[in-house]
Amino acid sequence: MSLYFPTAQERKRRTIFPGVNINTCAAEKMMLSYAELEAGAVVGEHSHPHEQVGLVISGKATFWIGGEEKTLGPGDMFRIPGNVKHRVVALEGLVRILDIFHPIREDYL
């Protein structure tokens, strides 16, 4: 196993909501989470103490973060401070998102 190049096998896979599949990879103080959302899939409102940032790789999805709503597409970024409620609805195509958490989400190890 490489410290620098995690293999696909090393990434932990889980379904966190219907139609929302993620695979995660922990580094020292950050965790990567690559998410695929089927069109219409919903990441229900939730929050966590970890800071979260990310980028939409493909597809379109509407994000609600704190009191704000915005529809994002490929190349768009978002920032979710710790403990701020957020939810996501996938609109079109296969929505691919890279999320990054700090510190590491122990529940995704």
Place this chain on the structure above:
Amino acid sequence: MSLYFPTAQERKRRTIFPGVNINTCAAEKMMLSYAELEAGAVVGEHSHPHEQVGLVISGKATFWIGGEEKTLGPGDMFRIPGNVKHRVVALEGLVRILDIFHPIREDYL
């Protein structure tokens, strides 16, 4: 300006090596850096105290991290601990990479 949804205008653009253009966005304790590398472009060997993680979005590139070498393509992840030397050579197509740093790189603000 939104705390949650950074605009394209808010992202800071810079050319860090010939053919290597990045735009960056700081959150609280992490910084996103979206990089586009032209085929053949080289990110020269360097290191920094910040931890770095990332994912190749498109194209193919060879990474040297510490003593290891690997060619990565779309969906592949990498982890670069602080102070570990690394360099990248873009091989094919327009190589798009999302890098994330912790803590924030003040030199990219």
